Amino acid sequence: MWTMKRTFGLLSVASAAAFGAAPVALIVQSGCGTSATVTPTAGESDAGTSLPLDGSAGGALPCDVDAILAANCRQCHxxxxxxxxxxxxxTLGDLRADAxxxxxxxxxxxxTERxxxxxxxxxxxxxxxxxxxxxATLTAWVAAGAPAGAAVCAAKPIEPAKGVTCKPNLPIAPAAAWEMPASSGDEYACYGVELKPAAPTHVVGFAPRIDNASIVHHIVLFESDKAYSPTPIKCSAGGSLQWRMVSAWAPGGAGFELPPDVGFPLKTTGSTHYVVQMHYSNPQALPNQRDTSGFDLCTSTPRTYEADVLAFGTQELTIPPNRPTYASTCSITVPPQLAGLHLIASMPHMHKLGTSMTTELLSGGPAGAATDLGTTANFSFNTQAWLPITGASGVVTKANDVIRTRCAWNNATGDAVRFGEKTADEMCYSFTVYYPRVSAPLWSWAAPAAASTCRE
Ligand code: HEC
Structure with a gap:
């Protein structure tokens, strides 16, 4: 049963979050390797360059190696x-440098290892x-001692990632730029934005806006119950308690757009509190780095259906010590009042010990046919993303369907790890965008996770 009693007791501990997550479609490769400029300067070139270089590097990359790196690595490297x-x-010199x-x-x-x-x-x-x-191409080249190539390669542009097709008209941005300390490799900074539309409004698209790609690692957008500092500050530990993930971005992802008849409603009495959580990374200790990244939202007059985010998974977990392959499988049977929900995208969310997560809908009961509601075989805390469900057409829940989430962790430590919002705690949430929005009195986005039962 989808017990509202139990759910109610857990509302206050429902943590949406923690760090890390990314949206359904994303994009944005500002300044990063989308060009195919040919720069014949020895040992130095723009991303995407495919002309072999002579000089300090001692030759050029072979064309087949260069093409793979250009298409798959230079968005970041x-x-x-x-x-x-x-x-x-x-350049060849880059590959032959010390790691x-x-x-x-x-x-x-x-x-070759990575x-x-x-x-x-x-x-x-x-x-x-x-x-x-x-x-095989990269491995064979490395096994041969990473030799220089001979031929001049044809330029091969990097494909830009997908953006949103709607026109963003509502920027979510900090009141002042974040100043990144050169001395710290990683920082989590948070800022809040208050939205008070004069007329009923739906948010229908989220386009990540990357300002300083040298330090932005990933971005998560939450809705909060309270207003948050409009200028970026270090995110407080446990600050994401009760935040609900709305969107997110990681390099390689794109923007997220809702179906044409669906939107996230903004409040018209009071305001909707958004919090942007930025993960910055400055491994090269660059000085004077500032950033104003966030999201650009597309809005619309109210659409037919209101979307919302809920979470499958669980809020009760204890990962025993020294268990490199511990997994927990949590199930909930869809009650009649939650039939007819369109599940359209999901974002698996665990913390640093998470290794994989699968959520499935079993039609009509535990032995029914399975539809994937989001699988991440190689989970990474820093690169969570919205996954479209069945190619974005979604799945509609029926009474008695079973929704089953399996989370796996690697706990190499000597301590048991429990559910919690701190990075050192663990989570097992499959955030899921759905419509139409549930408005039962004791409903919370975490209710499906809170009411699930789990077994090892
Ligand atoms: C979306 C951004 C991104 C893409 C694309 C990417 N990388 Fe990385 N890479 C990173 C980040 C961030 C790190 C540092 C964190 C880590 O080691 O996981 C990294 C680290 C590495 C390291 C480890 C360096 C060290 O000293 O430990 C290697 C090797 C590497 N990447 C190779 C590649 C190769 C090869 C490709 C393409 C086939 C690639 N990367 C594509 C972001 C990216």
């Missing part, structure tokens, strides 16, 4: 590294993994 990536992957995290080892050695690393893959999700032949 550009000549001026973007989105928290620690080094460029543009930033492992002095004494070469970047190219780590390249493209094959299912736990920490490169490219990072939500970007596509390299296919078998791309991996």
């Amino acid at each position: 550009a000549s001026s590294p973007q989105f928290g990536s620690p080094m460029p992957l543009v 930033p995290s492992a002095p004494g080892r070469k970047v190219y050695e780590l390249v 493209i094959a690393d299912d736990r920490r893959p490169m490219p990072e999700p939500p970007n596509r993994r390299l296919d078998v032949s791309e991996r």
